[in-house]
Amino acid sequence: MENPKIGVYVCNCGTNISKLVDCDQVVQSSLDQPGVTCAKSYKYMCSNPGQELIIKDIQENGLERVVISACSPRMHEPTFRKALAKAGINPYFLEMANIREQCSWVHVDPRAATDKATDLTRGAIRRVVHHEPLEKRFVDMCPATLVIGGGVTGLTAAIELAESGNPVFLVERTGRLGGNIANVDLTAPYLDSARDLIRERITRVRDNPLITVLLEAKVTEVDGYVGNFTIGIAPDHGEPLKVEVGSVIVATGYKPFDATRAKAFGYGTNPNVITSFEFERMLRNGKIVTGQGKPPKYVTIVHCVGSRSEEFNQYCSRVCCMTALKYGQEVKSALPGAYVYDLYIDMHAFGKGCEDFYKSASAIRTIFLMFQKNTAPQLLPAGPKDDCEMFLRVDDKLCGEEIDIPTDLIILMVGMEARDDSAEVARLVNISRDRDGWFIESHPKLDPVATTTDGVYIAGCCQSPKDINESVAQARAASARILAKIAKGRIEVDAVFAEVHQEDCSGCRVCNELCPYSAIEFDFDLKRSHIISAKCKACGACVTACPSSAIKGRHFTDEQIFAQIEGVL
Amino acid sequence: MSGFEPKIVGFLCNWCSYTGADLAGTSRIKYSSNLRVIRTMCSARIDPTFVLKALLEGADGVLICGCHPGDCHYVEGNYKAMRRYPLLKKLLDDFGIENERVQLEWVSASEGRRFAEVVDKLTEQIRELGPCRVRSGLALDMAER
Numbered sequence: 001m002e003n004p005k006i007g008v009y010v011c012n013c014g015t016n017i018s019k020l021v022d023c024d025q026v027v028q029s030s031l032d033q034p035g036v037t038c039a040k041s042y043k044y045m046c047s048n049p050g051q052e053l054i055i056k057d058i059q060e061n062g063l064e065r066v067v068i069s070a071c072s073p074r075m076h077e078p079t080f081r082k083a084l085a086k087a088g089i090n091p092y093f094l095e096m097a098n099i100r101e102q103c104s105w106v107h108v109d110p111r112a113a114t115d116k117a118t119d120l121t122r123g124a125i126r127r128v129v130h131h132e133p134l135e136k137r138f139v140d141m142c143p144a145t146l147v148i149g150g151g152v153t154g155l156t157a158a159i160e161l162a163e164s165g166n167p168v169f170l171v172e173r174t175g176r177l178g179g180n181i182a183n184v185d186l187t188a189p190y191l192d193s194a195r196d197l198i199r200e201r202i203t204r205v206r207d208n209p210l211i212t213v214l215l216e217a218k219v220t221e222v223d224g225y226v227g228n229f230t231i232g233i234a235p236d237h238g239e240p241l242k243v244e245v246g247s248v249i250v251a252t253g254y255k256p257f258d259a260t261r262a263k264a265f266g267y268g269t270n271p272n273v274i275t276s277f278e279f280e281r282m283l284r285n286g287k288i289v290t291g292q293g294k295p296p297k298y299v300t301i302v303h304c305v306g307s308r309s310e311e312f313n314q315y316c317s318r319v320c321c322m323t324a325l326k327y328g329q330e331v332k333s334a335l336p337g338a339y340v341y342d343l344y345i346d347m348h349a350f351g352k353g354c355e356d357f358y359k360s361a362s363a364i365r366t367i368f369l370m371f372q373k374n375t376a377p378q379l380l381p382a383g384p385k386d387d388c389e390m391f392l393r394v395d396d397k398l399c400g401e402e403i404d405i406p407t408d409l410i411i412l413m414v415g416m417e418a419r420d421d422s423a424e425v426a427r428l429v430n431i432s433r434d435r436d437g438w439f440i441e442s443h444p445k446l447d448p449v450a451t452t453t454d455g456v457y458i459a460g461c462c463q464s465p466k467d468i469n470e471s472v473a474q475a476r477a478a479s480a481r482i483l484a485k486i487a488k489g490r491i492e493v494d495a496v497f498a499e500v501h502q503e504d505c506s507g508c509r510v511c512n513e514l515c516p517y518s519a520i521e522f523d524f525d526l527k528r529s530h531i532i533s534a535k536c537k538a539c540g541a542c543v544t545a546c547p548s549s550a551i552k553g554r555h556f557t558d559e560q561i562f563a564q565i566e567g568v569l
Numbered sequence: 570m571s572g573f574e575p576k577i578v579g580f581l582c583n584w585c586s587y588t589g590a591d592l593a594g595t596s597r598i599k600y601s602s603n604l605r606v607i608r609t610m611c612s613a614r615i616d617p618t619f620v621l622k623a624l625l626e627g628a629d630g631v632l633i634c635g636c637h638p639g640d641c642h643y644v645e646g647n648y649k650a651m652r653r654y655p656l657l658k659k660l661l662d663d664f665g666i667e668n669e670r671v672q673l674e675w676v677s678a679s680e681g682r683r684f685a686e687v688v689d690k691l692t693e694q695i696r697e698l699g700p701c702r703v704r705s706g707l708a709l710d711m712a713e714r
Contacts, residue, residue, distance in 0.1 A: 072591045073608070074583075101594030102606055107684070112574075112602040119605050354636075432585065434679040444595075452584050452642060452678075516644035539614065539643035540614030556609055562622055568605035569576060569626040 004064035004093075006035045006125060007057050010117075011045035011070035020104040024113040026069060029118045033125045037061060046076050051083040058087035065128040069097040069121045075443075077465050089132035092495065092555060097124040099118055118569045126567030127379065130560045134495035139534065141227040142246035143167065143399060143486045148219055148425070149251035151179020151458030153471040155201040157249045160479035162210040166486060169243050170205065171214045171233055177202045180461075186330065187281035187468060188322035189357035195284075197468070222248065222429050225537070226455030227491050247455050248429055248480040251475065254416035254461040257306030257313070264376035265302070266414055272389050273379075273410045275305075276323060288334050288409075290389060296408035298388050299331050302377065303344040310374050313436060317415030317465040321348045324413050325357055328366035340366045343394055343406050345373045351467065367406070370397040380404065388567030416465040429456045438464045449478040454493070457481060496555045497536035498543055501528050504550035511542035511551060575629035575695040579604045579688075580619060582612045584636035584642035592681030594645035600685035602690040604632065610638070613646030617657045620671055624708045627704045630670045632687070637675040647675070667698055 008030040012018035019567050023041040024392075029418035030039040038057055044050050045068055057063050066089075070081050073096040080423025081091035097120040107113040109218035138487050143166045148441040150172030158168045176182065178201075184194040205211050214233055220240070221232030227246045234240040259267040259275045267273045268310045271291025274282075282288050301324045301383060307317040321344065328340045342361070349358040361370070371377055371394050378393040388406035396403050419425075426433050431451040432440045439458045449457045460466060466474070485491050500511075500520075507527035522528075531542075531551075543553035580622040587608050593600065609615055612635025622630045633654070635647040650673065658668040672694075674687045 009650065072587075072594070074591060098591075098606070101591040103602075105594040105597055106600055107602040108599055109602065116602050116605065123605065427639075429641075430644075432636075432640065432678050440678055447577065452588075514649070516646070537643060539611035539646050540609060541611060541643065541646050541649055544616045545613050545649070553610075553614065556614060558616070558618075561607060561609070561616075561619055564607050565578060565619065565623050565628075566626055568578060569605065569623065569628055 004033055004036045004063040005062055006033075006067060006128060007061070007063040008036055008039035008067045008069070008121065008125060009045050009050075009053065009054055010039070010041040010099075010121070011050070011068065012041060012043050012103075012522055013070060014044065017070070017100050017104045017117075020107065020110050020113045021099055021117045022081060022110065025114055026099075026117050026121055027090050030067075030121055030125060033122060035065070036125060037063065045070050046079055051079070054080070054083055055087040058084070058089055065093050065095075065131060067097065067121060067124045067128050067130065069096050069099045069117060069124065071100040072098045072102070092134040092378040093128065093131050095124040095128040097121045121569035123564040126559050127564040130557065130563050132334065132554070134554060137493050137495055137533070138490045139225070139227045139493055141485050141489055141491045142229075144243070144245040145247045145249060145482055146171065146219070146229070146243070146245045147249045147251060148233050149179065149253055149460070149462070150174075150177040150213070150215070151251060151253045151460065151471075152181050152198060152201060152468055153253065153475045154179070154249070154251035155198075155205050156472050156475035157251060157459060157479050158211050159201065159204050160210070160476055161482060162208045164483055166210065166483075168211045169214065169231070169233070169245065170211055171217050171219055173216070173218060175216050177213070177215070178207065180256075181468065182226050183277055184280050186326060188319075188326040189327065189351070192331065198415055205317065219428060225534070226487070229455065246486065247457065249459055249475070249478045249482070250425060250429055250431070250462055251458075251460045252419055252422070252425055252462040254465065256262060257414040257417050259305060259414050260374060261312065262305050262376070262412070264379070265305070265410060266379055267412060270379070270390075272408060275412050275414045276320065276327075277414065279327060280409045283330055288331060290408050292389075294337055296406075298339045298341070298406045298408045299327075299411065300328055300341040300343060300405055300407040300409070301341070301394055301411045301413060303413045305412040305414050306417070308345060308373060313415060313417065314512065315465070316348060316435060318348070318413060319467045320413040322351070322354055322357060322467075325361040326367070327411060328361050332364045332366075341392075341407070342368045343365050343371055343377055343392070344368065345371060368398070369394050369403065371395060372397060376446065382406070382541065414539045416461060419462070422462070429453065431458065438462065449481065491520045494538065496539060497533045498531050498536045498540065498551050499533070500531055500554045501550045501552060502526075502528055502530070504548050505529055506548050506550070508547060510545055510547060512547050514541050516541075573696060573700060575603050575700070576627065576691060577604045577630040577632055577691060577695060578623040578628045579606045579632040579634065580615045581606055581608055582635045582642070582647070583608055584611050585636035585640065585675075586684065587678045588611075589634075589684045590674040590677035592679065592683045594681075596681045598681055598685045600688045603692045603695075604688050611641070611643045611646035612650035613643065615650055617653060617660065620657060624666060624670070624701055624703050627701075629698070629701040630672070630691060632691055633671070633673045634676045634684075634687070635673075637677055640677060640688075664703075666701065666703055668692060670701060671700060
């Protein structure tokens, strides 16, 4: 298309952009660009009136290309593409300039930020001229789902999907279902039994003929794309198998922090120092005893072992504070004469019912002491005359004094950590991890269970520490996302992929081996390569490598990128 | 060279580095405003001609960013970028362009702070090198002919 009419829309984003970037100046300089027939700034382009403004201009002024300078395209590109489609032009006739995340939020000088926003907008204007209409692609949606992990999250997801009539393959690494919760006694803050919760889940999974449970098994291969994955599963015993699924839910959970790393407490050498998980086992066995086999008179609970520390993990593991309060309740109920000391850094009682639970812990006379972050209470031996096994010296911030607490049993509230195999799992399903090893969601607020790989979802603690209700909510959220796709039957996939211009292909086959998805086939009769578009994921590696420039990467063509380079400079 | 504000073009892969740059934004981490970002799906798409084009168009420096090795959204695209990079550097030497003007860095989706540091460091480096003479030199050559 020669000299298409371009409309430029500069979003103020409330004041997120306009407080630093002079949006009117960006509008003015856009009007000087060839092809730009209208340019406007508006409070919120993504709002309904904002979108209506664009739609009206397209329809009334015959705009053929649209540039939106606003937030990251990762945020609202789909929104604006829909607006273009609604106005009756191809949704790919849009280009966004990121002047919020990569401009107004990261700079301080209004002039420099305005210059940068102007340059980025100009780059988008130059680029959009070369945009081509792309047609939507649809693929069939396989209704089966692979759920990796048989904890409460995986079990819940499997139930949701299967009870809606869809097959589920539930793969669990260990020999039993239930995950970490299977090792827990009661749950905070309502003190209902974890065993009952998990047993109900397991029974419903076991009773559902649509759910295939594979224990002691490992996912070894994830091939394909949304709606059409082929999964390789290797059981420890038996033949490897391949299954076809449309979606994958990763619910691999966490591992408890290894308390031997926190050397100050003598865990592993002192039999009276145990972890919260070991204490859960005691509670489930109905017997709280010291290493000497006696019921303890003094029980000390230490918070944040491995969490909120400069030495280990900086994040909060979220569930330990309420679990610690729960231990106070359980100790007092089993051993009414015992003293419970609760040593915390900060008490995080943020969830529903948790503040009440905190109050009730005070009512049963749990003794709270607050210690300084990044310090550890000091373990001291008891003398022969003392009626305790040892002392813990705490610099109590509440009274400002150093206190020696008599102790028979120390419970270390170990935090959560990403599992050792999280890197392997991330690689397998093609998702990313953060610096702590937790899987990264598509958007932290608006898209918490999707990932950057379409059709792959994350739920529960593999994303970051969570309590049971949050994990269950995520499992259901991921299932709902998948059920929506299954209900449609056929799903839209991105129209962006690479294609070989047959007349330019010399048949050198350089591209054949480069494609990580084996999407490029060589026709031995014609001596030319061609790309199977359904397999292509649009990375563009072949486009760059082709010595004849015969491969075109749709929506990321050389012309488009060259024009953008000219524009930003 | 006081007052010289270099123009730097950045080619960022969509999945790691562009997302990391967005994270710097959502985290409100401040860094120098000299970079102009162009998004590609993968660092493997970053054609050496894009870099040369940017320098010819007047960029004083070019930043190439991709996922860390072993963490590419497209399995191994960043290795392709990594292999092209030394060849590109050599080509720049042959053209008489200081090869420090072009920098390859790995920035993951969670490394907003690292992205900001990379941009600040490169900006400083280019500021010290001064303006790139490729464009003006080219104009001179043309005039002499």
